[in-house]
Amino acid sequence: MVSGPDNARATARGEAHSFDPAQALRLAHETLDIEAAAVLGLKARTGLAFTQAVERILAIDGRVVVMGMGKSGHVGRKVAATLASTGTPALFVHPAEASHGDLGMITGKDLVLVISNGGESDEITAILPVLKRLDVAIVAMTGGLQSTLAVHADIVLDSGVAKEACPLNLAPTASTTAQLALGDALAVALLDARGFRAEDFARSHPGGALGRKLLTHLADVMRTGHAVPRVGPDTGFSDLMREMSDKGLGASAVVDAEGRVLGIFTDGDLRRLVEKGIDLRRLTARDVMHPKPRIIRDDALAVDAAELMEQHRITSVLVVDAEDRLTGAVNSNDLMRAKVI
Known part of the structure; x- marks a missing residue:
């Protein structure tokens, strides 16, 4: 073992010495x-x-x-x-x-x-x-x-x-x-x-995780227009399922003639109905929808939608304007692609 002055000299010369x-x-x-x-x-x-x-x-x-x-x-x-x-x-x-x-x-x-x-x-x-x-x-x-x-x-x-x-x-x-x-x-x-404020900090860090959370609004990531699955309350069950399949959200909004949200029908709702053995062919969207669903304003941050989904254990949420008219929809996959979650 090299110790004391010898150890110091060995260190100065770059030589290996014992580790304690x-x-x-x-x-x-x-x-x-x-x-x-x-x-x-x-x-x-x-x-x-x-x-x-x-x-x-x-x-x-x-x-x-x-x-x-x-x-x-x-x-x-x-x-x-x-x-x-x-x-x-x-x-x-x-x-x-x-x-x-x-x-x-x-x-x-x-x-x-x-x-x-x-x-x-x-x-x-x-x-x-x-x-x-x-x-x-x-x-x-x-x-x-x-x-x-x-x-x-x-x-x-x-x-x-x-x-x-x-x-x-x-x-x-x-x-x-x-x-x-x-x-x-x-x-x-x-x-x-x-x-x-936190919002000011985010503006200096747009490329970071905090920046994405505080600067990304729902309008930046949500589905809009024809990409949003929606049906009227009297839509037959087959047409409702077709709308859900075509849009790929895993859910469909049920809206009135003015576009206000009446309810939502999801893949989970379908599974529960099938498990009960209910004959679905003669049912309408009004019969199977979940009334008064979780919604979020279109001027909210994307991270607010993520928190809403986590809090209520849901995978998608409908986006509405100030008068509760449907303007978009977003699911967890949309938020992950935007790196909000």
């Missing part, structure tokens, strides 16, 4: 404890400066430009993405690229959020004077409260941590976790202040 499961688990638990403490430690230091940052961001006409180097830069990209998806226009600008032309992306209407644990990254300190000349508001997220970044910033958010989770206290671990948490806190406070 107990040690790995101990370090995992210790890492989680350290990072949890780092996040909780932010709470007592998140106060007036935080609310001032929220107010400044709400007041700008431009965007939040997020900057950060190294691991803080990775955090910055995530913070910018979270802000943008929750109602605060934001983008990430790499500080090194900013010195080579990307500063042109920043206007006097913007606010710059700079993330740096120590606050002394050369690439960041080099552009701070330029940002000040542009008269751009600077919010610093840093643990270096006396750093160059903090001195140049209009508002300083303290993201400092007592120690990193890295056993060498070198690799950014607890500090980046704290930055992520503080960035999320900023995004949440802003979305609440803006009155941001």
